[in-house]
Amino acid sequence: MRRPLLVTQFLERARRNYGDQEAVVATTGERFTYNELADRADRVSKALQERGIEKGDAVAVLDPNTHYHLEAAYGSMQLGAIHAPLNYRLLPDDLEYILNDCDAKAVIADYELAEKIEAVRDDIPTDIFITNDATETDGEWEDFDEVIDGVGPDYDEPEMDEDDVITINYTSGTTGDPKGVMRTHRSETLHAYLTSIHQEISDDDVYLWTLPMFHVNGWGHIYSITGMGAKHVCTRGVDAETIFEAIQSEDVSYLCAAPTVLNMLLDYYDSHDVETTGDSDVRVATAGSAPPEATIRTVEDEFGWYLKHVYGATETGPLITTSDSRRFFDDDSEDRFAVKKTQGLGFLGTDVRVVDEDGNDVPRDGQTIGEIVVRGNQVMDRYLGKPEATEEAFNDRVEGYYHMGDLATVDENGMMRIQDRKKDIIISGGENISSIELEDTLFEHPEVSDVAVIPAPSDEWGETPKAFVVPESGDPDDPAVTEDELTAFTRENLASYKMVRRVEFVEELPTTATGKVQKYELREQEWEDEDAMVGQG
Template sequence: MRKPLLTTEFLDRARRDYGDMEAIVATTGERFTYEEFGDRADRFSAALQDRGIRKGDTVAVLDPNTHYHLEAAYGIMQIGAIHTPLNYRLVPEDFEYILNDADVTAVFADYELAGKIESIRDSVPTEVFVTNDPGEVDGEWEDFDSIVESAGPAYDRPEMDEDDVITINYTSGTTGDPKGVMRTHRTETIHAYLTAVHQEIRDDDVYLWTLPMFHVNGWGHIYAITGMGAKHVCTRGIDAESIFAAINGEDVSYLCAAPTVLNMLLDHYGSHGVSTTGAADVRVATAGSAPPEATIRTVEDEFGWYLKHVYGATETGPLITTSDARRYFEDDDPDRFAVKKTQGMGYLGTEIRVVDGNGNDVPEDGETIGEIVVRGNQVMDRYLGKPEATEEAFNERVEGYYHMGDLATVDGNGMIQIQDRKKDIIVSGGENISSIELEDTLFEHPNVSEVAVIPSPSEEWGETPKAFVVPESGDPDDTDVSAEELTQFTRDNLASYKTVRRVEFVAELPTTATGKIQKYELREREWEDEDSMVGQG
């Protein structure tokens, strides 16, 4: 039998099997059962259809991790419209590009964020604007709760195919404009299945939303947590005190945390000695470059949490590997940290390779470096409107595999470990930052002649952008502009998380014989005291 894989099945199952059980703990203090969650999603579906939204239309969501995002996401998908979550750290110009690129017809925006959309409202194709508190927003916005209440629960669910695109997630624009990653019912569903298995999600889990829901649909947790009938604990941003309070107050059993968040928790724990668990054992997932061994040791030995290290990209679902390979270590074995620091082995049904420039697999010696490529059912369908970029992403070194852009080794057990990055990206606090975008911005300053931006090691963020600037005067001691002024210049023109944090004035930049800037030399110098040239960000 072949049954289509549809994202709507996750909420359908939860309502059917866990309808009377608590589904969401809202930031407002409200609590919703799965039947109440489903009813609000139904009513949002009806409200969208009342406003002319149909299957295939694109609806954007700009929201911190509140219950509104969950309700809106399922309300959108239930009518076959395309859920497009937006990174709330972006600036209005970024939103203008995305809303036009995806031809967004309707948007829900949290009242604290709606101003970013209002400011570019006349420059986008969007016609329907909904928020959760119109009184706090300039312009004409409809109220989510009011339209949900008045719409009624009846809506028309269209026939859907598992190969229909159901969500578009935008990359961080590491090379040029952000790219819309088009994901189907099938890719989302299979990724959620894999996440449920490898992250050991159960119906009695209490999941704390520290990971942004906009970030590849919260690593698929809007599906996996819902479908398993577990409980969502929502947040409006994160800080260490509130995380520990939620863990204790709601008996949280599972959360995700970038290495920078783990460091924040460690600092708070060291200063305040708070309780790290409630009534439940805690699992924590972290992604990308592994946290330092000392961080993993404290999380596991002092917090009493079990850490899972995973890896992926927006284009891959995101999750494609895990270092949670317990046949390779004992829970109390200090050697387990050597395993957990790797990006690990492929998820079920996922083929991970490390290949050289000719597309051949590198030796499994833990030393030879190649690029990570992946093939699996959770990998994206394509980039929106970018066939050439899609072709390159899947075929640059080896045909039919998505190319991750990360350089790694692979050991005798088949576990990969990232050593460097092929792309000009900086991963700071879990966010991808384009060095090219920062360079283009700094070039606009009249006192900047040449500039190269690289990742610089940061204890707080893993990596942070650093600019090497040749001033217009050519003299690093006579610049006519300060490092602080250039930092503010990037802050004024880009999303706050992209701000250049460090500036070094130089007389010249290292170049090849043809004049190409040798960023690798700058990185080698900047990271000479570190174990690798990839931060724990």
Template sequence: MHKPLLVTDFLDRARRHYGEEEAVVATTGERFTYDEFGDRVDRFSAVLRDRGVEKGDRVAVLDPNTHYHLEAAYGSMQLGAVHTPLNYRLTSEDFAYILEDAGVDAIYADHAYAEKIEAIREDVPTSTFVTNDADAVDGEWEAFDEIIEGVDPDVERPEMSEDDVITINYTSGTTGDPKGVMRTHRTETLHAYLVSIHQEIADDDVYLWTLPMFHVNGWGHIYAVTGMGATHVCSRGVDAGWIFDTVVEEDVSYLCGAPTVLNRLVDHYDTEDPATTGANDVRIATAGSAPPEATIRTVEEEFGWYLTHVYGATETGPLITTSDARRHFDDDSADRFAIKKRQGLGYLGTDVRVVDEDGEDVPRDDATIGEVVVRGNQVMEGYWNKPEATEAAFSERIEGYYHTGDLATVDEHGMIAIQDRKKDIIISGGENISSIELEDALFDHEAVSDVAVVPAPSDEWGETPQAFVVPDDDVDDPDALESDLVEYTREALASYKAVRSVTFVEALPTTATGKVQKYELRAELWEDEDRMVGQG
């Protein structure tokens, strides 16, 4: 029997079985049951319909993690319109490019970010502008809560196919103009199923939104958490103290956080010693880059939370691997931290390989480096209006696999460990150096709060490792610390891997999801060079 896989099924199921249960804890203090949440979604669908939005049209959503984002997303998708979430850290110029590229037909924007859209209003191909607080926004904007009042919520859905594109997620643009990643009902649905299984999401979970909803639809959690009938706790930003308070007050059982978020939590815990759990045990998923073992140790042994390291990319769903391989480690053994730092094993139904330049699998020796390629039902349909880029993404080393651009090794169990991005690997005097290995070593130094390592040009070696370090507040002598860090890495690792220079900064440039934008650091170092690679 064949039943189409549609993203609208997730909210339908929650309303059918959990209508009177709490669905959303809003940032405004309001609380909505699934019946109430669903009714607001229906009304927003009706509003869009009345303004001419149809199946296949694109509806942009610019919003932090509020209930409006969830309502706008499902309200669009019920019409078969394409949910197009936007990264709220971008500039007006960025939005102008994306909105024109996507050809959006309507925009919902939170009042705190609507001015960025207002600035380019004449360049945007739509006349439908909706916000949550029209009085706080210049220009002609409609207020979400006002326009859904008095609207007939009975909206007839169009016929939809599981192969229809239902979301476009734009890449973070760290290497050029953002590309629109097309995802279908089928890819979104199967990815949400996989998340529900591997992240063990249940109907009694209380999920705290610290991960941006715009980021590949919050790693698919706008679907998985909803479909399971669990509770969404919304937020307007990431503050370590607020996170701990909310975990306790709302009995949060599950959240996600990039390593930078984990670092903030650890720093706050070290200084404030907050309570870390409410009535529920807490699970946390992290991704973006490998967290240091010391961070994982603190999260699990001090916070009492269970950490899972997952991995993927916007183009892959995103999630394709997990470190949660409990038959390969003992929960009471310190050895588990080294395993949890790995990106891990492929998700169910996901073919994850590490291949050499000829497309052949590298040996499982945990030493030979190759590129991570993946094939699975959660992988994107392609890039919006970019067939050549789509072809290149699936064909460089091996045909039919998405090429992640990440370099990794594979151990005896088939668990991968990312060593670097292809563009970030440091080749010094003919030797490959992993920036991640260096970063992990530097993270263990008590004076280092955050760090990123990139290649710097060298007349002698072609490239040498350069560290950008955010020092702890109590560092008095940066010059002495630089010498100390250089020697520290020389003692911790093979001498050729040691950093040669350290630049101290107040903060590292990051995307909204906490991924360090190394290309900015590289550009700073290589601006006087003819090319961005050394001749080592």
């Protein structure tokens, strides 16, 4: 029997089986059952429908991890409208590009973030503006609670197919403008199933929202936590004190934390007398750069948490591999660190390979480097309006596989370990940063003659942008500009997380015979004391 896979079925199951159970602990102090969460989502659907939103329309959500985000997401998707979560760290110009690219018909924004939309309001195709506190927002915005209080829960549900696009998640623009990753009901649903299995999600889990919901729909947890009938604990931001407090007060059992968040927790733990668990055992998922062994050791041996290292990309769901392979280590063995620092093995139903330039699998020797490619049901449908980029992404070395752009080795157990990057991407604190974008910005400074930006190792962020600058003066000892001035210049012209954090003035950059900058030499120089040229601390 074939039943279409629709993301709306996650909330339907929760309402049917866990209607009277607590679903959400809101940042406002309110608590909602699954019946109440579903009713509010239904009213969002009705309100949007009354305002003209139809199947296929994009509804953008600019919101931290609040209950409003969950309600807006399900309220949109129940209409067959496309949920388009926005990175709240972006600048107004970035948001303007995205909202025009996806032709957003509505924006639902947090009151603290609405000013970013207000700044470009006249330059986007949007007519519907809703915020969670209109009294705190400049401009003409409807109030979220007033909007849903003014309608009933009965909306007209359209016919939907599992191959319909239901979300657009934007990349970080590491190779030019951000690309809209188009994902279907089917790809979202199957990724959520896989996440539920590999992250061992159950109905008695209490999930703390430290991972931004805009990050590929919070790695699919808006679906998996909901569908399993577990509890969402929402947040307006992430800091160590509130994380430890929530773990205690709400008996949190599961959270996600980029290596930079883990470092933040470790620093707080070292200087404060805190309890690291409530009554439940805690497991934590980390992604992006592998945390250093010392971090894993403290998290597991001192915090008493169980760490899972996972890997993927916006285009792939994102999750495609896990290092949580317990047949290859004992929980109390030193061997576990070597395994948990790898990107690991492919998820169920996911064909992950490391191939050479001819598309052949590299040997399992832990030495030979190739590119990671993947095919699976969780991989994106296509890029919005970019057929050439889509074609290249799926057919560069191997036809029909998405090419990750990460270079890795494979050991005798089939576990992958990233060694370097095919593209000039910097992953700092879980955020992708384009070295090209940083270089272009620095080139605008009158005292910069030439520049190359690479990832440099960082204990705090895994890796951080470093610029090698040839000054206009030609003299690195007298560059006529300071490191702090160039850092401030990038901060003024880019989103804050993208700014360059280290600068080294040089007489010249290493180049090939044709004048192309050899960034590999700079990376080798920066990472010579590290295990690999990827942010592993």
